[in-house]
Amino acid sequence: xxxxxxxxxxxxxxxxxxxxxxxxxxxxxxxxxxxxxxxxxxxxxxxxxxxxxxxxxxxxxxxxxxxxxxxxxxxxxxxxxxxxxxxxxxxxxxxxxxxxxxxxxxxxxxxxxxxxxxxxxxxxxxxxxxxxxxxxxxxxxxxxxxxxxxxxxxxxxxxxxxxxxxxxxxxxxxxxxxxxxxxxxxxxxxxxxxxxxxxxxxxxxxxxxxxxxxxxxxxxxxxxxxxxxxxxxxxxxxxxxxxxxxxxxxxxxxxxxxxxxxxxxxxxxxxxxxxxxxxxxxxxxxxxxxxxxxxxxxxxxxxxxxxxxxxxxxxxxxxxxxxxxxxxxxxxxxxxxxxxxxxxxxxxxxxxxxxxxxxxxxxxxxxxxxxxxxxxxxxxxxxxxxxxxxxxxxxxxxxxxxxxxxxxxxxxxxxxxxxxxxxxxxxxxxxxxxxxxxxxxxxxxxxxxx
Numbered sequence: 001x002x003x004x005x006x007x008x009x010x011x012x013x014x015x016x017x018x019x020x021x022x023x024x025x026x027x028x029x030x031x032x033x034x035x036x037x038x039x040x041x042x043x044x045x046x047x048x049x050x051x052x053x054x055x056x057x058x059x060x061x062x063x064x065x066x067x068x069x070x071x072x073x074x075x076x077x078x079x080x081x082x083x084x085x086x087x088x089x090x091x092x093x094x095x096x097x098x099x100x101x102x103x104x105x106x107x108x109x110x111x112x113x114x115x116x117x118x119x120x121x122x123x124x125x126x127x128x129x130x131x132x133x134x135x136x137x138x139x140x141x142x143x144x145x146x147x148x149x150x151x152x153x154x155x156x157x158x159x160x161x162x163x164x165x166x167x168x169x170x171x172x173x174x175x176x177x178x179x180x181x182x183x184x185x186x187x188x189x190x191x192x193x194x195x196x197x198x199x200x201x202x203x204x205x206x207x208x209x210x211x212x213x214x215x216x217x218x219x220x221x222x223x224x225x226x227x228x229x230x231x232x233x234x235x236x237x238x239x240x241x242x243x244x245x246x247x248x249x250x251x252x253x254x255x256x257x258x259x260x261x262x263x264x265x266x267x268x269x270x271x272x273x274x275x276x277x278x279x280x281x282x283x284x285x286x287x288x289x290x291x292x293x294x295x296x297x298x299x300x301x302x303x304x305x306x307x308x309x310x311x312x313x314x315x316x317x318x319x320x321x322x323x324x325x326x327x328x329x330x331x332x333x334x335x336x337x338x339x340x341x342x343x344x345x346x347x348x349x350x351x352x353x354x355x356x357x358x359x360x361x362x363x364x365x366x367x368x369x370x371x372x373x374x375x376x377x378x379x380x381x382x383x384x385x386x387x388x389x390x391x392x393x394x395x396x397x398x399x400x401x402x403x404x405x406x407x408x409x410x411x412x413x414x415x416x417x418x419x420x421x422x423x424x425x426x427x428x429x430x431x432x433x434x435x436x437x438x439x440x441x442x443x444x445x446x447x448x449x450x
Contacts, residue, residue, distance in 0.1 A: 014217070014218075014279060015278060015279065015282070017217075017218040018217055018218050018221050018279070018282050018283075019282075020218065021217070021218040021219065021220075021221030021222045021225070022221055022222075022225050022282075022286065024222050024226075025050070025221060025222040025223065025224065025225030025226035025227075025229065025286075026225060026226070026229055028046060028050060028222065028226040028230075029050065029225065029226035029227065029228065029229025029230040030229055030230075031043065031046065032046040032047040032050065032226065032229075032230040033229065033230045033231075043230070046230075047227070047230050047231065049223075050222070050223045050226035050227040050230060051223065051227045051231075052223065053219060053220065053222060053223025053224075054220055054222075054223030054224035054225075054226070054227050054286075054287075055223070056220075056223075057213075057216055057217070057219065057220025057223060057224070057287075058220070058224070058287050058289055058292040060213045060216070061213060061287075061292045061293070061294075061295055061296075062289075062291060062292050064206060064209060064210050064213065064295055065171060065174075065291060065292075065294055065295065066171075066174055067202065067206045068203075068206050068207075068210060068294075068295055068298070069171060069174050069175060069178060069294075069317045070174060070177065070178045070181075071199050071200075071202045071203035071206055072203055072298070072309075072313035072317075073175065073178035073179060073182060073313050073314055073317065074178055074181055074182040074185065074196070074199045075182075075196075075199055075200055075203050075309075075310075075313065076182070076309065076310040076311070076312075076313035076314050077178075077179065077182030077183060077185070077186060077314075078182065078185065078186065078196050078199075078200075079309070079310035088423070089311055089314075089315075089419060089423060090314075092419045092422065092423070093314075093315050093318070093415060093416070093419050096415040096418055096419060097319070097322065097323050097415060098360050100254075100258070100262070100323075100325055100411055100414070100415065101323075101325060101328065101329045101359055101360045102356065102359075102360055103254070103258050104250070104254050104258070104325040104326075104329035104330050104359070105329040105330065105332075105333045105355060105356050105359035105360065106356070107250050107253050107254060107258075107330060108246075108250045108329060108330040108331070108332075108333030108334045108359075109333045109337065109352055109355060109356075111246045111249055111250050111334060112246060112333060112334045112336075112337030112338065113337065115242050115245060115246045115249075116242070116341060117240070117242040117243035117245075117246050117334065117337070117338045117341070118243075118337065118338040118339065118340065118341025118342040118343075119341050119342075120241075120242035121239060121240055121241075121242060121243060121338075121342065122239045123239040123240055123392050123395075171291055171294075171317060171320060171321045172321045172322070174317075175317050175318055175321070179314075210295050210299070213295075214295070214296055214299065217279070217283060217296075220286075220287070221282075221283075221286050224286040224287055224288075225286045228286070228288075228398055228399075228402065231398075239395075240392075240393065240395070240396050243334065243335075243338050243393065243396075244396060244399070244400065246334045246338075247330065247331055247334050247335075247400050247403070247404075248400075248403050250330040250333075250334060251326055251330055251403045251404065251406075251407045254325055254326075254330060254407055254411075255406070255407050255410050259273075259410060259411070259414055260273075262414070262418060263414070263417075263418070266418055266421050266422065267421065268417070268418075268421060268431065269431075269432065272431055272432055272434045273305065273413075273414070273417065273431075273434070274410075275304075275434040275435055276300055276304035276305040276413075276431065276434030277297075277300055277301075277304070277305065277409075277410060277413040277414075278300075279296055279300055279304075280293055280296045280297040280299075280300045280301075280409050280410075280413060281406050281409050281410050282406075283296050283409075284297075284405040284406045284408065284409035284410075285402050285403070285405065285406040286402070287405070288398065288401040288402055288405045289405065290320045290321075290324065290327075290405055290408045290409060290412065291320055291321075293320075293405070293409050294316065294317060294320040297316055297320065297409055297412055297413055298312060298313070298316040298317070300413060301315075301316050301412075301413045301416055301417070303430070304430070304434050305413060305416075305417050305426075305430070305431055305434065306417075306420070306426050306427030306428065306429070306430030306431040307416045307417055307420045307425075307426060307427075308420060308425050308426075308427075311416060311419070311420060311425065312416050315415065315416040315419070316412060316413070316416060319411070319412035319415060319416070320412055323408070323411055323412050323415060324375070324404075324408045324411075325407050325408060325411045326372075326403065326404030326405060326406070326407035326408045326411075327372035327375055327401075327404045327405070327408055328359055328362060328372070328375045329359040329360075330404070330407070331372050331375070331376065331400065331404055332355070332358065332359060332362075332372070332375050332376045332378075332379040333355050333359060333379075335376050335379075335389075335393060336355055336376070336379045336380060336383060336385060338389070338392075338393070339380060339385050339386065339389030339390075339392070340383070340385055342389060342392065343385070343386060343389065345385060347383070351383055354382055354383055355379060355383070358378060358379045358382050359379070362375060362378050362379065362382075372397070372400075372401065372404060373390060373394075373397070376390055376393075377390060417431075
């Protein structure tokens, strides 16, 4: 693969291909928007093609998440037999999740108070509306208990008088199922060896298929980015300019100030981290899905950042469901202050402590659900603020979601890297060799079990 890159030069670089996909998607999205994206308008066909290309790509990634998480975690538990510090890895991971969330929500509160987005807005009160879904503190407990052995649930929606049933998976439940299965396999001794061998073979097959799908990222990027540009609320940015500025300023501070500071303080080159994690960060930005990006995040964490596979297989899926500095820390902090300012509801010091508490702990409570709206409703309901305030922000949510998800993904790769470095298991040769391109194909990589 390296020889192919040399022959093709920069044009064969995965990073260049994704950036080119974003540029082409931007152009096609603007064209579709100018032509009109509604049915019967000239740009409708182009808009639908972009939407279809992007949604199919994310769907291909998402369908690989359950088998990847299950086989990788079971294999990691089998490999963790060789480690003496498995418990320390778990507690350090959770501690870093909480610490980085605490820093992120503090930045969000500071920016909300300084920029006052709720007072500097022209959005109309008529835009307020209660969301269809909301977060609850009971979601964490119910989300931990699998509804079936596959961690799959069904939901029914009504549209035009017809009922449509769709299947979805809960990654947190799959993590629980995988952990229990892996531990049971270890306790079963020799009788479980055939199962563990089969699981290892299944993991190799899943990783091969995943590699094929990842290579489609430039095409998926065209559809995802083009669809976002063509459809979502760029026009609403003027009304919510201060709010957008506050959110993106917070995201930038966390990603480009806090994260590099944490890396440097642990003896790691921040530029090498971003070079290694960049394919996942890019995909997170255009896909707006931490779960959809999870396979790529896990790939770069292991093969570009040098985190041991046995540990990364546990930490990255857990992070994809509970580690969301963008969606669960910065955004709800700024948004809650926005809603309070908009409705002239004064916040006491205790309310700011509640925002911190919800952001640090609440992401786990909403891990079984999706979207920053769920986390925001949990924050608003805890503070006693009107849930109708969510409707004020929905017009630009997709635009904000790009930056939020990119920050989420960066954090999900950051914590395993820091923990592995502190535990002395990080492969520094791999980390320092990060080039910003996609890591080599799985079967070409030295397998690092521990």
